[in-house]
Amino acid sequence: MPIAIFFDMPITLGISSLNMTLMYLSFFIGALTLAIGRTTVLQGIVHLILFFEYLFLSLVP
Secondary structure, eight states: OOHHHHTTOOOOOOOOHHHHHHHHHHHHHHHHHHHHSOOOHHHHHHHHHHHHHHHHHHHOO
């Protein structure tokens, strides 16, 4: 059992609002990709762009 649940404290991810937006966007794009059932090169490129944008924004302050 996590300590936060035991002491009735909120659990936070510890990431900025920009990174939260990118995370939600990647979940949305991933759900669209899975819902269609087939992937294309364009969808793969969109996933890679999101990944590199997240990586760049995490490393560069």
